[in-house]
Amino acid sequence: MKKFLAILLAVVLAFSAFTMVSFAEETEITEVTTAVTDAPADSTDTPDSPTDIKDSMYVKWMEDNLDFNNTELAIKTTSFTDGIESTFDMYIKDSKMAFNLPFKLGFFTLNGKLIFDANSGEVKVYSPVFPFFYIDLSPDTMVDFSDELSNITMDYSNYVLEQTCYVTVDGTEYYTEKILDTESNYKTNCYFKDGELVRMEVIGYDTSSTIFEFSHNVSDKDVSLPFYAFIDVTPLIDFFDSLLGLM
Secondary structure, eight states, X not given: OHHHHHHHHXXXXXXXXXXXXXXXXXXXXEEOOSSOOOOOTTOXXXXXXXXXXXXXXHHHHHHHHOOGGGOOEEEEEEEEETTEEEEXXXXXXXXXXXXXXXXXXXXXXXXXXXXXXXXXXXXXXXOTTSTTEEEEOXXXXXXXXXXXXXXXXXXXXXXXEEEEXXXXXXXEEEEEEEEEETTTTEEEEEEEETTEEEEEEXXXXXXXXXXXXXXXXXXXXXXXXXXXXXXXXXXXXXXXHHHHOOO
């Protein structure tokens, strides 16, 4: 069980620093200059010619959405590593965090759902392959993580707002901020529509790449076990673990 808890911790930490991933994709740029471009006449959701990272929509959106206890957010993540594509979905609502993740079991990949409740510290895993069962990975001592996850801070001291412009992707125009992290040399492209961050890219120096797509459409079922998953098989797994040392 300790391995699963380590995976959970890694994913939670990844959430607090999810900007540090890489992405590269071609886009059709409607107007690109080295200076800040003017907003269209009918645009009401963009700041007035920001040049400082602290005045950017990126920083504002981060500050508005990194309070875990008051955020309702869905994040679709698609990663490419050495030409191999992998995806997972993440949902946040009511101080709960859920991940649809592939678990590798030897030669097999099992699609699973991991649900973390920050208030109670409960951790549960479910797979549609075994629809009536779930595994409880909660620690013996309940830990309330809500305070830590409601006070996530971002360090923007190394960030430089290089450019703002309007780009067209698949026929839709977005207000875009291009940001450079001078410490890691990562370049972040943030795409906004109607004042909301809908897509983020971070261009790195390696061969890996990741696309983040954001929305606020999260239902209760996205962060919960299905009602028919009512059989806890943790005692059975613990029994075989004690016999075979599986975990």
